[in-house]
Amino acid sequence: MSLSQQLRQNAMPYWQQYVEHPFVQQLATGTLAKASFQHYLIQDYHYLLHYSRALALAMYKCDNFRDLAEIETSLQAILAEVQLHIAYCQEWQISPAQLEQTAESPACVAYTRYVLDCGMQGTLAELYAAILPCTLGYAEIGKWIADSGVSPSNNPYQSWIDMYASAEFQQAAVSMQTFFASLCQSSSAAQQAKLQHIFTTATRMEIAFWQMGLDRS
Numbered sequence: 001m002s003l004s005q006q007l008r009q010n011a012m013p014y015w016q017q018y019v020e021h022p023f024v025q026q027l028a029t030g031t032l033a034k035a036s037f038q039h040y041l042i043q044d045y046h047y048l049l050h051y052s053r054a055l056a057l058a059m060y061k062c063d064n065f066r067d068l069a070e071i072e073t074s075l076q077a078i079l080a081e082v083q084l085h086i087a088y089c090q091e092w093q094i095s096p097a098q099l100e101q102t103a104e105s106p107a108c109v110a111y112t113r114y115v116l117d118c119g120m121q122g123t124l125a126e127l128y129a130a131i132l133p134c135t136l137g138y139a140e141i142g143k144w145i146a147d148s149g150v151s152p153s154n155n156p157y158q159s160w161i162d163m164y165a166s167a168e169f170q171q172a173a174v175s176m177q178t179f180f181a182s183l184c185q186s187s188s189a190a191q192q193a194k195l196q197h198i199f200t201t202a203t204r205m206e207i208a209f210w211q212m213g214l215d216r217s
Contacts, residue, residue: 003184004136004177007129011200018133018203019140023210028145030155034092037157040213041089043108045099047209048085050112051131052078057119058127067124070179077172088159107212111205118198125183125191129198132180133206138164139173 001009008015023040026032055075062068086096104112119127142164145151151161163169184195211217 002177003181004132007132007196007199008136010196011133011203014200014203014207015133015137018206018210019137019144021207021210021214023214024141024145026214027157027160028148028150028155030152030157032157034156036213036216038092038094039105039216040210041085041092041094042099042102043105043209043212045082045085045089046104046108047112048078048082050116051134052082054112054115054119054127054131057116058124061119061124061127067179067183074176105212105217107205107208107217111202111209114201114205122194122198123183123191125180125187125195126198128176128180128183129195130202132176133199133202135173135176137203137206139170142166142169 023032023036027037052075055071055078058071059068059075062071086099089099090096115127115130118130142161145161146165151158155161184192187195
């Protein structure tokens, strides 16, 4: 069992609640309220800003050029994704002004600041333990929806599903797991316990983020 698989298993039942959340179920079947998806998209824009900050912090914490180049590639990918996100939001009648002017939800603030706090206080591995649930969870969700056949042919959220089910995103998730494992090669039992705590807490934050979208809170 890989380190990432072990973290997911030990994060139960939270991991299952995350990847099988009602928001995800409704998105898969195309029954999610449009207003909930729009609210989620706006908050995801704020999340991407702080996720980018977390990667920039990760670059600062590097002590070799190999890791620096790996993280820089991830950061450039996120910055490109933001532009696609803005364009996608406009397809859902959300203007760039709305993205900027809508306040962050409490769930977004709690999640993103937790990630940044892990990065400020901890090691590079601890920062990655905090951001890992996002990438791994979305890859798992995208693949499950695509493989399960539950999405109807007229699903308004199909392009979102396709993005996270894509070979490119699935490979990105594999690459992040490999990089994270390289950061943890010499970690002690106590350090691994801390990584587990961070990973589980971030998973709980993901649950709250879905619920925020569902409740439009």
